[in-house]
Amino acid sequence: MIEIDAKLLRNQSAVFLCGETVEVFITISNHSLPEHKISQSNVDAMEHLAWASVQINGYCKTQQVKNIQNIQQTLPKTSLNIHENSILSTEPKILFCDLRLANGESRTYYYREQIPPNSPPTFKGIDIKYYYKVTVATQRVGSRVQLLQVPIRVLPLLQIEDKIELPAPCDELTNEELSPTNPFLENDRKVVSKVEIALENLQMITARRRPNFYVITNRRGRVGRFCLFKPSYKLGEDIVGTLDFSCRIVKSVQLSVTLQCEEIMLTKASKSPVTDKDAKAPIGKITNFTKHHEICIGLLQTQMILPIPLHVTPSFTTDLVEVRWRLHFQFVTTTNEELMTFDGPVDSNWGAPKEIEIETMIWNLPINLHSTNPTQIFQPQIIN
Template identity: 45%
Template sequence: MIEVVASMARGPVFLAGEVLECLITFTNPMSHLSTSASSEVLAWASAQIHCQFHASDSRVALPAQGTKQDVQAESDTVLIPSRGERGQCVLDTPPKILFCDLRLDPGESKTYSYSEVVPTDGPPSFRGQAVKYVYKLTIGCQRVNSPIKLLRVPFRVLVLHGMPEPPFPQDEEVAPSNPFLEEEEGSRRDTRPLERALDMLMITTSRRCPYMFNITNMRGKVAKFCIFKTVYRLGEDIIGTFNFSEGDIPCLQVQDVFEHVHQVWQTWWIHSKFEQNGETLLVLLLESFYPA
């Protein structure tokens, strides 16, 4: 028996374009004092990232696709990261070999480092009632003449559209060579996508411009609602004002509700309650106005 442990030092959330790093440890847990202890041999191990798409059968009707063989023979050495998963694999990275022909004595363990850039052309992680996009790091290993064993590590991916690229991608070539700064420069390069994302979020969420919305019903105008910006950070207070002085109808009660709406393309509808769009929106619903 061999134990496999995967650890992501950065945590389970990444931006698209960031480098995902994972330490993978293979251990032979048998004690060398045990009478049945023996060395364990793995033929190979590899790892890769894949994104799995799943749609609710009761809500979404996806176009038919050709049948795919998902059967893996015991002697097959081809890694299929989505084997046994529900839904469709919409994105996967090339597999990277961690080792070949690894022998572990009783009580011995070895750790390998896996790194891969999270693809920028994939969808963000999402768990809705109609559809789900789930990212996983799949680690596969196999003994000779034995089936492949898989370890799946889920993580989340955030996609920021419009994030600027670095102005000088070739700065590594023109930078002065200094062996004493190698580790510092390497760590600085790893944080660049995150720094650019934070800068973009700060700029976007700091823009203030009043947005006016007229609230009306069949009998006329009820009130005017003003919100000072439409993009917010998580945890930030949303401040708006209601102006009833210009209303034609008195209002007795105000209730505001935030709702996360996931909309599906009309051609994939099963129930008519879905609207024709393919975006995920955050909308503010103003309801329960009771005119006198």
């Protein structure tokens, strides 16, 4: 019996950014017979494998079959590109040819491949799904091809422009840099990859605090003022904001804030959102995540904290779908005079009215959600 073990070199996380390199250790072992049943001839316990190859495959499941077929025409025609939903397929790398393993013998191979930078991220939506797998294929002589697929998660990479390294000014040059250089020695200057530059820019963008104030009003007047401390966030961060009701004209009874993901399907021809003929607004499927709910009938100020889950997909756009993130506010307001500030004695109790007239106000605030460092997401993968 042949056993194939695949273990990612990044054993604490099976999450990668677009453009990163996936590294896998593949071990092939022969467990044909127990040791006490091995015959004197080694040929009886030998396993003969014709070949084995590895590649990364990307898949897409959606109702728009025609668009997938058009994308599929640009894929390389390989022996492992047999799935009808394939949208990405790297060139297969051959691990071995004509391998013979005795009982108890094993061989370990090392595989590395870069994920294409422009690949769509892993996304499990309502109308469309993107997912990736590292496919190990092998064939025993006289048998059919067997596949082992290791699922991985791919996050979108922050789009950056290529930066040209400029020479340092003369006043900043050190004595070491001014000394004559030896052309026969290797240059010790570290080469920075695009992934490292993107992570640095991501850290700068999400760490920048720029408070934005929004005055919330309805047809009766001002409801309050909302402050969002920064517009861009990473996976795993907390969205923190404050609500000020001291400037209100309309009284709020309660409020709720929900972190929502909006999935908008796009048309292939114009790459524009599918719109409703009557409302002429993008038709998107909404998925709710974390929620903050609070009774604010007697509050002048309050705050909300919404944690961003690590398992969600940041904002991205492809030819088929556009994924956006927003904060969905719901204010329950009233104009009942009995809910005004109590002017009675301090030692007396205030009784709320049994019935009040209310109105529900809805407000959506778009936010920017980016990826995070993949090593900070714990998602181990060991496939046998």
